[in-house]
Amino acid sequence: MSLEPPEFDEALEAYLDGTMPAERRADFARERGAALSEASAGQARIDGALRQQFGGAGMTVPPLPEAAAGPRAYRRAAWWRDARVLAAAGLLVAVGVWAAIAGLGGGADTLAAVYAREVDGGLVPGWVCETDAEFAQTFEDQFKQPLLAAAAPGVELIGLTYNYALEARTVMVLARVDGEPVIVFTGPTRLVTETPSVGSQSLNLFERQIGQVRLFEVTPLDEPRVLPGFYEPESEK
Amino acid sequence: MTDTANPHPLVPDTLDRSRFTELYAEAYPRLYLVGYGMLGDRGMAEDAVQDAVALALGKLDSFTPGTYFTAWLSQFVRHVALNQRRRRRRRFAFSLDREETAPPSRSPLELAGPAGPIDATGRIEEDRGHFDDEVVAALSTLKPAARACLLLRTVAELDYAEIAQILDLPRGTAMSHVHRARHTLRKELSP
Numbered sequence: 520m521s522l523e524p525p526e527f528d529e530a531l532e533a534y535l536d537g538t539m540p541a542e543r544r545a546d547f548a549r550e551r552g553a554a555l556s557e558a559s560a561g562q563a564r565i566d567g568a569l570r571q572q573f574g575g576a577g578m579t580v581p582p583l584p585e586a587a588a589g590p591r592a593y594r595r596a597a598w599w600r601d602a603r604v605l606a607a608a609g610l611l612v613a614v615g616v617w618a619a620i621a622g623l624g625g626g627a628d629t630l631a632a633v634y635a636r637e638v639d640g641g642l643v644p645g646w647v648c649e650t651d652a653e654f655a656q657t658f659e660d661q662f663k664q665p666l667l668a669a670a671a672p673g674v675e676l677i678g679l680t681y682n683y684a685l686e687a688r689t690v691m692v693l694a695r696v697d698g699e700p701v702i703v704f705t706g707p708t709r710l711v712t713e714t715p716s717v718g719s720q721s722l723n724l725f726e727r728q729i730g731q732v733r734l735f736e737v738t739p740l741d742e743p744r745v746l747p748g749f750y751e752p753e754s755e756k
Numbered sequence: 757m758t759d760t761a762n763p764h765p766l767v768p769d770t771l772d773r774s775r776f777t778e779l780y781a782e783a784y785p786r787l788y789l790v791g792y793g794m795l796g797d798r799g800m801a802e803d804a805v806q807d808a809v810a811l812a813l814g815k816l817d818s819f820t821p822g823t824y825f826t827a828w829l830s831q832f833v834r835h836v837a838l839n840q841r842r843r844r845r846r847r848f849a850f851s852l853d854r855e856e857t858a859p860p861s862r863s864p865l866e867l868a869g870p871a872g873p874i875d876a877t878g879r880i881e882e883d884r885g886h887f888d889d890e891v892v893a894a895l896s897t898l899k900p901a902a903r904a905c906l907l908l909r910t911v912a913e914l915d916y917a918e919i920a921q922i923l924d925l926p927r928g929t930a931m932s933h934v935h936r937a938r939h940t941l942r943k944e945l946s947p
Contacts, residue, residue: 569891581802
């Protein structure tokens with residue numbers, strides 16, 4: 520029979536987890552007595568089962584793929600075939616600045632460097648959303664906030680990609696505006712605390728914040744064409 | 757700093773495909789736990805790690821030398837797993853031929869891993885195997901982040917600083933996930 524109290528007990532969990540200060544453990548054990556013994560035994564049994572089921576002993580490590588598959592694992596969906604989405608956001612925001620902002624250490628790329636790399640690579644997205652809902656969910660998953668992009672003349676949205684060198688949760692939206700490559704970098708406001716520099720005189724930077732997300736449009740054009748289209752969808756709940 | 761001076765094998769000073777291969781093998785058990793934590797399914801976890809590795813191999817230049825390799829590769833695993841979860845939700849939510857709108861429930865045996873342990877005489881420890889099934893079933897009730905934190909803490913025996921890096925969570929959040937997950941499992945599994 521379990522004597523464990525039904526409610527969550529942080530002190531108990533700290534004791535079982537080994538994070539309770541050593542000088543406190545003996546007193547705590549005396550205070551709790553049999554209830555603590557029961558909980559300890561129960562937890563040990565569960566931990567043993569988890570290690571048995573998921574322990575790495577004897578685990579076979581699959582071989583590496585023959586060649587980098589790139590974005591092939593992702594569905595080439597018709598996100599851009601949706602006229603609303605296609606016309607909407609040519610979001611291409613350079614990722615570079617986030618690396619410096621997030622303090623990710625030396626070697627962080629400038630926005631211009633990341634922009635150039637993506638353009639040289641053909642603006643190939645790592646992920647293409649099939650629907651508006653999927654697009655919105657991408658941002659909600661990454662930044663706890665959904666975002667959509669409305670249609671805009673001359674704006675072609677290509678897809679999304681990620682640059683982990685700059686910031687763990689940087690989503691780049693790739694697009695073409697009047698045929699020109701444009702990148703919108705998006706990141707959480709809690710990490711992106713400063714406005715980045717582009718690092719190139721041939722590119723312009725435009726900034727916008729929507730709730731918990733900061734967006735930076737890096738573009739060769741003189742005005743932002745993708746940023747204005749972003750908006751936070753109404754909750755369906 | 758040379759590799760021989762680097763006390764942590766998973767914090768490489770350089771990363772090419774050869775070094776990646778070595779580090780991947782060492783990091784795989786933790787990456788698998790991240791994948792399983794995110795997806796709650798062994799096969800999907802294995803696929804997610806493989807897809808993540810393929811993605812990461814094409815982006816070796818995004819790795820910052822001197823940083824934690826497992827955390828870097830875990831980002832790809834989480835990204836792939838998130839996409840797989842979204843596709844799985846959409847498949848069930850938008851199906852026109854099925855009455856249910858949620859993934860079908862899975863029996864503990866489906867959720868469980870290998871058969872129960874065998875003792876020294878060759879007999880299957882039935883009680884232990886049954887309890888293990890129940891633990892795996894209870895694990896499926898946890899949210900992905902909590903499940904991943906719990907597995908990295910309990911199975912991989914990582915400290916919270918490492919868990920926080922691997923899952924890109926605040927240390928306190930990771931600890932809270934583990935504590936609450938353990939409480940939940942004990943409640944569900946208590947007689």
